[in-house]
Amino acid sequence: SQTIHQWPATLVQPVGSPLSLECTVEGTSNPNLYWYRQAAGRGLQLLFYSIGIDQISSEVPQNLSASRPQDRQFILSSKKLLLSDSGFYLCAWSVPAGRKHYGYTFGSGTRLTVV
Amino acid sequence: QKEVEQDPGPLSVPEGAIVSLNCTYSNSAFQYFMWYRQYSRKGPELLMYTYSSGNKEDGRFTAQVDKSSKYISLFIRDSQPSDSATYLCAIPPTDSWGKLQFGAGTQVVVTP
Numbered sequence: 001s002q003t004i005h006q007w008p009a010t011l012v013q014p015v016g017s018p019l020s021l022e023c024t025v026e027g028t029s030n031p032n033l034y035w036y037r038q039a040a041g042r043g044l045q046l047l048f049y050s051i052g053i054d055q056i057s058s059e060v061p062q063n064l065s066a067s068r069p070q071d072r073q074f075i076l077s078s079k080k081l082l083l084s085d086s087g088f089y090l091c092a093w094s095v096p097a098g099r100k101h102y103g104y105t106f107g108s109g110t111r112l113t114v115v
Numbered sequence: 116q117k118e119v120e121q122d123p124g125p126l127s128v129p130e131g132a133i134v135s136l137n138c139t140y141s142n143s144a145f146q147y148f149m150w151y152r153q154y155s156r157k158g159p160e161l162l163m164y165t166y167s168s169g170n171k172e173d174g175r176f177t178a179q180v181d182k183s184s185k186y187i188s189l190f191i192r193d194s195q196p197s198d199s200a201t202y203l204c205a206i207p208p209t210d211s212w213g214k215l216q217f218g219a220g221t222q223v224v225v226t227p
Contacts, residue, residue: 006158041123041222042219043123043203043217043218043219043220044159044203044217044220046214049214088156090158090159092158094215102164103149103151103161103164103205103207103215104159104161104205104215105161106158106159106160107158108157108158109156109157109158111156
């Protein structure tokens with residue numbers, strides 16, 4: 001069966017520090033991968049999506065970047081965090097494009113607080 | 116105009132009541148409709164998945180699609196405090212890429 005792992009669960013970082021959040025998927029090949037941010041009381045905001053290694057699209061201009069060095073690994077990074085980067089970050093995967101859409105499977109999330 | 120609209124609530128109901136949630140969408144070509152449940156500080160999980168118009172029932176949960184009105188609903192019967200969560204509707208696009216359109220999510224609180 002497929003599983004998705006996301007870590008860390010909680011992170012408190014000072015303004016200006018770097019960030020690296022990692023997400024890995026097991027049990028499937030060539031998944032579509034996504035990074036979302038959810039501010040307190042707000043909906044899901046798509047940050048990045050990827051259809052393959054080194055194939056990443058950004059949805060909104062921001063202080064963040066994403067990389068996919070391996071098929072089932074997706075990394076969210078920042079060189080210098082801002083206060084506005086605080087939020088709940090979610091990784092998700094779905095079956096590749098062209099097949100029936102079964103929805104997303106989300107990771108357990110990372111709660112980031114920038115202080 | 117957003118493709119999927121959902122009232123963010125919060126919606127507070129007493130235990131045992133029927134919870135009624137809904138979303139509207141703009142693209143009449145949408146065919147699949149999903150509901151996710153998200154507990155506090157957790158990732159969303161797929162709750163219901165329906166195709167085209169009609170009803171789908173799973174235990175205490177019923178998902179309803181009215182394509183003529185572009186309106187989808189989720190009903191929770193005999194609500195329990197454990198149903199307290201945020202419920203998000205989600206609709207897959209009509210192209211092959213697969214980027215889900217999410218509603219804003221409705222927070223539901225079931226009080227004992």
